[in-house]
Amino acid sequence: MAFFELADFDNHEQVTFFTDEQTGLKSIVAIHDTTLGPAVGGCRMWNYASDDEAITDVLRLSRGMTYKNAVAGLAMGGGKSVIIGDARRDKTPALFRSFGRAIHSLGGRYYSAEDVGINTQDIMYAHEETPYMAGLEGKSGDPSPFTALGTFLGIKAAVKHQLGKDSLQGIRVAIQGLGHVGYHLCKHLHQAGATLIVTDLNQQALAKVAEEFNAVIVDLDAIYHQDVDVYAPCALGATVNDQTITQLKASIIAGCANNQLALPRHGDVLRDKGILYAPDYVINAGGIINVSFENDYCAKKSTEKVEQIYTTLLNIFKQADSQNVQTATVADQLARSIIDAKKATRE
Amino acid sequence: MAFFELADFDNHEQVTFFTDEQTGLKSIVAIHDTTLGPAVGGCRMWNYASDDEAITDVLRLSRGMTYKNAVAGLAMGGGKSVIIGDARRDKTPALFRSFGRAIHSLGGRYYSAEDVGINTQDIMYAHEETPYMAGLEGKSGDPSPFTALGTFLGIKAAVKHQLGKDSLQGIRVAIQGLGHVGYHLCKHLHQAGATLIVTDLNQQALAKVAEEFNAVIVDLDAIYHQDVDVYAPCALGATVNDQTITQLKASIIAGCANNQLALPRHGDVLRDKGILYAPDYVINAGGIINVSFENDYCAKKSTEKVEQIYTTLLNIFKQADSQNVQTATVADQLARSIIDAKKATRE
Numbered sequence: 240m241a242f243f244e245l246a247d248f249d250n251h252e253q254v255t256f257f258t259d260e261q262t263g264l265k266s267i268v269a270i271h272d273t274t275l276g277p278a279v280g281g282c283r284m285w286n287y288a289s290d291d292e293a294i295t296d297v298l299r300l301s302r303g304m305t306y307k308n309a310v311a312g313l314a315m316g317g318g319k320s321v322i323i324g325d326a327r328r329d330k331t332p333a334l335f336r337s338f339g340r341a342i343h344s345l346g347g348r349y350y351s352a353e354d355v356g357i358n359t360q361d362i363m364y365a366h367e368e369t370p371y372m373a374g375l376e377g378k379s380g381d382p383s384p385f386t387a388l389g390t391f392l393g394i395k396a397a398v399k400h401q402l403g404k405d406s407l408q409g410i411r412v413a414i415q416g417l418g419h420v421g422y423h424l425c426k427h428l429h430q431a432g433a434t435l436i437v438t439d440l441n442q443q444a445l446a447k448v449a450e451e452f453n454a455v456i457v458d459l460d461a462i463y464h465q466d467v468d469v470y471a472p473c474a475l476g477a478t479v480n481d482q483t484i485t486q487l488k489a490s491i492i493a494g495c496a497n498n499q500l501a502l503p504r505h506g507d508v509l510r511d512k513g514i515l516y517a518p519d520y521v522i523n524a525g526g527i528i529n530v531s532f533e534n535d536y537c538a539k540k541s542t543e544k545v546e547q548i549y550t551t552l553l554n555i556f557k558q559a560d561s562q563n564v565q566t567a568t569v570a571d572q573l574a575r576s577i578i579d580a581k582k583a584t585r586e
Numbered sequence: 587m588a589f590f591e592l593a594d595f596d597n598h599e600q601v602t603f604f605t606d607e608q609t610g611l612k613s614i615v616a617i618h619d620t621t622l623g624p625a626v627g628g629c630r631m632w633n634y635a636s637d638d639e640a641i642t643d644v645l646r647l648s649r650g651m652t653y654k655n656a657v658a659g660l661a662m663g664g665g666k667s668v669i670i671g672d673a674r675r676d677k678t679p680a681l682f683r684s685f686g687r688a689i690h691s692l693g694g695r696y697y698s699a700e701d702v703g704i705n706t707q708d709i710m711y712a713h714e715e716t717p718y719m720a721g722l723e724g725k726s727g728d729p730s731p732f733t734a735l736g737t738f739l740g741i742k743a744a745v746k747h748q749l750g751k752d753s754l755q756g757i758r759v760a761i762q763g764l765g766h767v768g769y770h771l772c773k774h775l776h777q778a779g780a781t782l783i784v785t786d787l788n789q790q791a792l793a794k795v796a797e798e799f800n801a802v803i804v805d806l807d808a809i810y811h812q813d814v815d816v817y818a819p820c821a822l823g824a825t826v827n828d829q830t831i832t833q834l835k836a837s838i839i840a841g842c843a844n845n846q847l848a849l850p851r852h853g854d855v856l857r858d859k860g861i862l863y864a865p866d867y868v869i870n871a872g873g874i875i876n877v878s879f880e881n882d883y884c885a886k887k888s889t890e891k892v893e894q895i896y897t898t899l900l901n902i903f904k905q906a907d908s909q910n911v912q913t914a915t916v917a918d919q920l921a922r923s924i925i926d927a928k929k930a931t932r933e
Contacts, residue, residue, distance in 0.1 A: 242603060242637040243612050243670070253691070255602040256589060265590050290589040323590070344600070346693045 247298040254298070255345065262337040265323040267293055269301035270349050271316070274578045274585075277347055278318025279373060279527070280304035281354030282338070284326040284361075297321045300354075303497075303520060304527075306574040311524040312547060313531045318349045326356035332364045339368030347371050352530060379533040382526030385541060387423030389525025389548040390495040393517045394428070394469055396552040397491045401515040402468065408432035411467040413489065414454075416474025417444040420495045420523075424473065425452050438462040439474070469493055477501040479516075484508055493517035506565035517552055518570040524548060594645035601645070602692065609684040612670040614640055616648035617696050618663070621925045621932075624694055625665025626720060626874070627651035628701030629685070631673040631708075644668045647701075650844075651874075653921040654867040659894060660878045665696045673703035679711045686715030694718050699877060726880040729873030732888060734770030736872025736895040737842040740864045741775070741816055743899040744838045748862040749815065755779035758814040760836065761801075763821025764791040767842045767870075771820065772799050785809040786821070816840055824848040826863075831855055840864035853912035864899055865917040871895060 242248065253270040270278040280301060287293040297319050305317025322338060324330075342351050342365065352374035353362055359376050366372040374382070394412065398404050410433045414421055417439040425435055429452035437454045438461070439445050448454040457465060463478075463486040470487055471494035472478045479492060480501035492499065492514060499519045500506055509516045525545045532541040555573065559566040589595065600617040617625040627648060634640040644666050652664025669685060671677075689698050689712065699721040700709055706723050713719040721729065741759065745751050757780045761768055764786040772782055776799035784801045785808070786792050795801040804812060810825075810833040817834055818841035819825045826839060827848035839846065839861060846866045847853055856863045872892045879888040902920065906913040 242641065243605065244637060250605060250607050251603070252606070253602060253604050253688070255600060256598070257600050258590065258597060259599070260597050290591060294589065341600070344693055344695055346691055348691055 245294070245298065247295055247302070249298070249302050251298060251301065253345075253348070255341075257338075257341040259337040259341075262331065262333045263324070263329065264334055264337040264341065266320060266338055266341055267297045267323075268318065268320040268341070268345065268349055268351075269297045270318040270345075271298075271301040272305040272578060273316035273318075273348060274581050275309060275316050276314040277371075278304070278316040278349045279308060279313075279352070279530070280317060280319035280349075281352040281374075282320040282322060282357050283354040284322040284324055284330070284356030286325040287321070287323050290323075293321050293323050305578070306571060307520040307524055307527060308531075309574040309577045310521050310551065310570055311528050311531075312544070312551075312577075313528065315350075315527075315531060319354075320349070320351055322357075330361065335361045335364035336368050339365030339372070342371050343369035345371070373530045373533050375533070379529050379536050379541070381419070382529045383419035384423050385525035385529035385545050386420045386495055386523055387427060387525070388542070389528070389545045390420065390424050390471070390473075390493070390522055391427035391431070392546060392549040393522035393552050394471065394491070394493045395431075396549045396556070397469065397493045397515050397517050400553060400556040401491050406432065409434065410469065411436065411465075412469040412471055413437075413457075413462050413465045413467040414471045414473055415439075415462045415478065415494070416472070416496065417441065417448055418474065421473040422448065424471065424495065425454060429453065436462070436465050436467060463487055465489075472496040472499050479505050479509070481505075484512070484514075487514065489514065491515045491517070493522055494519075495523040497523065500567065503567065506567045510559070510563075510565045515556065516566050518555065518567045521552055521555065521570050522548060592641070592645065594642055594649070596645070596649050598645060598648065600692075600695070602688075604685075604688040606684040606688070609678065609680045610671070610676065611681055611684040611688065613667060613685055613688055614644045614670075615665065615667040615688065615692065615696055615698075616644045617665040617692075618645075618648040619652040619925060620663035620695060621928050622656060622663050623661040624718075625651070625663040625696045626655060626660075626699070626877070627664060627666035627696075628699040628721075629667040629669060629704050630701040631669040631671055631677070631703030633672040634668070634670050637670075640668050640670050650867055652925070653918060654871055654874060655878075656921040656924045657868050657898060657917055658871040658875050658878075659891070659898075659924075660875065662697075662874075662878060666701075667696070667698055669704075677708065682708045682711035683715050686712030686719070689718050690716035692718070720877045720880050722880070726876050726883050726888070728766070729876045730766035731770050732872035732876035732892050733767045733842055733870055734774060734872070735889070736875070736892045737767065737771050737818070737820075737840070737869055738774035738778075739893060739896040740869035740899050741818065741838070741840045742778075743896045743903070744816065744840045744862050744864050747900060747903040748838050753779065756781065757816065758783065758812075759816040759818055760784075760804075760809050760812040760814040761818045761820055762786075762809045762825065762841065763819070763843065764788065764795055765821065768820040769795065771818065771842065772801060776800065783809070783812050783814060810834055812836075819843040819846050826852050826856070828852075831859070831861075834861065836861065838862045838864070840869055841866075842870040844870065847914065850914070853914045857906070857912045862903065863913050865902065865914045868899055868902065868917050869895060
């Protein structure tokens with residue numbers, strides 16, 4: 240077993256495996272980089288088929304948080320945690336208190352929060368044992384509206400850069416997924432005059448946006464080949480792949496889903512086809528930006544910071560053009576340059 | 587890669603992988619069990635051929651410390667750490683400071699100390715960054731005389747049980763290895779009237795004990811088949827193996843080396859042959875007992891605690907006879923019962 244040499248290890252500062260016999264806790268906490276501040280990233284509860292899968296997942300997500308937090312201009316490093324188990328079956332208050340004690344033992348180098356399989360109640364149990372939890376009830380609250388705002392502004396930046404338009408009036412957007420974020424995004428887009436084409440498994444959610452925002456409903460598989468300006472993936476990851484790229488008529492991909500590109504090389508394919516891609520972790524940073532204001536919460540400051548996503552993305556688009564590389568590469572370079580600059584001031 | 591499912595994982599509470607790009611630190615800290623108190627165990631620096639080897643080593647050693655500290659009656663849990671690197675080439679003050687910061691980030695759940703490849707100076711560098719270091723200069727000091735005292739008393743207990751003698755007068759002991767502990771052990775044995783047969787690679791060390799304690803020198807390979815009462819392994823591990831057991835004329839194995847049995851089943855072979863084995867981690871606990879008194883150091887208290895090794899071993903020998911199992915099994919049972927009793931009072 241190689242560990243430090245794993246492809247995904249990528250110089251993680253600290254990776255900790257925790258168990259608690261009494262509560263059945265099995266958890267991995269990955270702290271990728273704390274140059275900019277304590278590592279912040281959610282906890283995912285998942286019934287991984289193997290430790291291997293759990294390790295790969297937590298390492299990739301943790302590294303991703305370093306990049307996301309850096310480009311969002313936050314004084315936070317990157318980290319992530321996973322609890323191995325079935326979120327429908329294995330949850331107990333004692334399990335999350337035990338997880339809280341584990342997090343606490345790291346002394347504030349890592350702050351956890353909700354992610355897949357974890358809800359606010361779980362976080363509250365963990366918070367009984369440690370202050371190092373973010374996304375608590377009654378603090379910064381639901382991050383979805385902020386993620387939606389950032390995504391909306393990201394779409395505006397992409398339309399500005401790709402189509403030369405300051406307004407979304409008449410712009411056609413295909414939205415894949417109507418969760419909390421998708422709904423709020425539709426609202427912003429509708430108010431800005433855009434035409435909406437939507438899909439989801441949830442018929443109620445579809446009916447709601449059809450009625451409120453005059454959205455046109457299409458089948459799940461039909462969303463890719465709609466005659467639109469913007470394709471906005473807001474649900475699953477890896478929807479930009481060899482199968483879907485050939486179907487796309489949109490000249491912009493800009494949505495709030497995580498890990499939109501199936502493989503890094505798909506970013507090059509998009510560039511070669513002249514499709515502008517808004518890097519996922521840049522455009523969907525509104526939620527983590529809002530969480531960063533959790534202590535001493537101020538919605539106005541949070542909103543102002545989220546609004547910077549517009550400028551950040553415009554700069555990334557311009558850089559990508561002038562360097563003739565894919566936009567995700569520019570975002571990664573930006574993250575590394577911010578971290579390196581901070582390191583330079585320390586040494 | 588399975589991790590939680592590794593045979594050696596054995597319910598470790600916490601295993602942490604640390605790196606520091608700047609200093610090149612690669613370290614693993616294993617905390618096996620903190621039921622009895624903070625985990626205490628040394629740090630080993632070794633040029634492991636693979637991460638796999640390092641992980642196996644640190645997990646086994648860490649679990650061993652839980653058992654050792656429990657049977658020694660200490661309010662300390664079990665842990666261990668490794669630094670991956672060449673102790674002759676890769677040491678820098680910055681590396682050990684970085685290691686110190688890593689240990690510090692665990693918040694006192696683990697205390698480190700010297701082990702193979704690490705010296706007091708290294709520990710002092712680490713100590714600049716954390717109070718969680720044991721075995722510092724000017725505190726409890728060199729643990730070797732205490733390990734030697736415990737081993738000497740362990741030999742007395744074995745002679746009492748196996749040969750029915752309270753005195754070592756005329757008892758023949760073959761000592762393999764004349765390091766710090768071996769030398770002090772020879773001194774005790776000589777003063778008690780034992781006859782010494784010794785071997786080592788170091789000619790100076792041999793000459794010294796020959797002169798001071800009238801020891802007879804034999805070749806490295808000849809130590810096993812000496813006509814003695816006691817074989818005292820005080821150097822390498824795994825010297826009790828299929829090759830050596832057939833050569834032994836001694837009816838007692840009692841020395842200070844770690845991991846004396848090549849495999850657990852060799853303990854059964856010894857029992858079947860009527861050879862009494864003093865479990866290594868019980869008889870060699872004098873050093874860690876002395877370290878446990880490091881804060882507010884008192885040599886008298888430390889000595890009294892080391893002296894309990896005599897009674898502990900006598901009890902283990904009797905239990906092994908009455909249960910008809912090997913002595914190492916009884917020691918392990920004793921460790922677990924101490925930990926379980928403590929857990930019961932907590933719940």
